[in-house]
Amino acid sequence: MAILSWFRRGKPAAANMAITGSGALRFISIGNFYGRCEPSPNGRYMLAWRDGDGAGRGGARSDGKGRYLLIDQDRVIADGQMERPNDGHVADNGVFVLNDWRFFTSELRGTFCAFRPDGTEILRRKFLANLYNCGISRDGRLACCQTCNSPSERDSSMLTLFDLDKAVEIASWHPESGWATGYNFSVDGAHLSLTYNQGPPLLYTSAGEFVDRPLWIESSLDRGDLYMVQRVIKETHPRPEGAFAQRLVGCIDKGLAAVRADDLRTRAFGLKLKATCLDGLEDWTVALTIYEEALALDPKLGVKRRIEQLRRKLTPHA
Numbered sequence: 001m002a003i004l005s006w007f008r009r010g011k012p013a014a015a016n017m018a019i020t021g022s023g024a025l026r027f028i029s030i031g032n033f034y035g036r037c038e039p040s041p042n043g044r045y046m047l048a049w050r051d052g053d054g055a056g057r058g059g060a061r062s063d064g065k066g067r068y069l070l071i072d073q074d075r076v077i078a079d080g081q082m083e084r085p086n087d088g089h090v091a092d093n094g095v096f097v098l099n100d101w102r103f104f105t106s107e108l109r110g111t112f113c114a115f116r117p118d119g120t121e122i123l124r125r126k127f128l129a130n131l132y133n134c135g136i137s138r139d140g141r142l143a144c145c146q147t148c149n150s151p152s153e154r155d156s157s158m159l160t161l162f163d164l165d166k167a168v169e170i171a172s173w174h175p176e177s178g179w180a181t182g183y184n185f186s187v188d189g190a191h192l193s194l195t196y197n198q199g200p201p202l203l204y205t206s207a208g209e210f211v212d213r214p215l216w217i218e219s220s221l222d223r224g225d226l227y228m229v230q231r232v233i234k235e236t237h238p239r240p241e242g243a244f245a246q247r248l249v250g251c252i253d254k255g256l257a258a259v260r261a262d263d264l265r266t267r268a269f270g271l272k273l274k275a276t277c278l279d280g281l282e283d284w285t286v287a288l289t290i291y292e293e294a295l296a297l298d299p300k301l302g303v304k305r306r307i308e309q310l311r312r313k314l315t316p317h318a
Helices: 213-222 226-236 242-257 264-280 284-297 304-314
Strands: 017-022 025-030 033-039 045-050 066-072 075-082 085-090 096-100 110-115 121-127 131-136 142-147 159-163 168-173 182-185 191-195 202-205
Touching: 025 045, 033 066, 033 085, 045 085, 045 096, 066 085, 075 096, 075 110, 085 131, 096 131, 096 142, 110 131, 110 142, 110 159, 121 142, 121 159, 131 182, 213 226, 213 242, 226 242, 226 264, 242 264, 264 284, 284 304
Parallel strands: none
Antiparallel strands: 017 025, 025 033, 033 045, 045 066, 066 075, 085 096, 096 110, 110 121, 131 142, 142 159, 159 168, 182 191, 191 202
């Protein structure tokens, strides 16, 4: 492994190490190295990485590899390079993972990498998609990574789970609840919990079964998530009725209250959903008014035919 700095692996670094920031955004300075860092849950290890070549070039570039370090208390025990190391995480036993965002091509692609504490590679998985984030279990037995959208049917928006003890991929699936901000692994390895900025953690099995789908739906409706309202309407009835429709109207009103004044398309979308629910409640006069309001905001909303049907229904026969 290349040694790129003033220090050698195993040399104490504490006297020359400074850490700033807190939470998910920490930075570390050791000699001529400066980059992001994250500690292990037990505080013993610190993983540091730099998406830059050390000469002032960072981010997307045509060459000049980035660098990562693993520090055990006050000693650097692993020191390596990869094209663009990002989103590092380290377990209590020193096993660590990184996403390599890659830069030697304009194509969408990335590589998930896992390492032992001494820096030897456990596995790497190449994707025909950019990598969004990754995670590792506290004990270092399991890890996962999530890809972004891409033209690749196999790799687009996929969550992939790995067994690091066996150095194998366990499963890969498209999480219905979308891209998570973090991951928690059950002690027995049977479940993976996805965390989000909004809403509760959501549980999947290690095979990708969405255990907490009902919780996801209910919590999203409670927040006024308009796209969840649309999903529920499609899955239940094209025009919901009764108490269910009345509940959805309340969810939609909450969602509409959060829409920016200049976001006319989203407002039109929410108004269409509300009119659909009122339509199902046979409150046709109000439904027609709201359909027309939505159409005025977005002429391509797809409600013209229903507007004409309601106008004929509400026009007295001569």
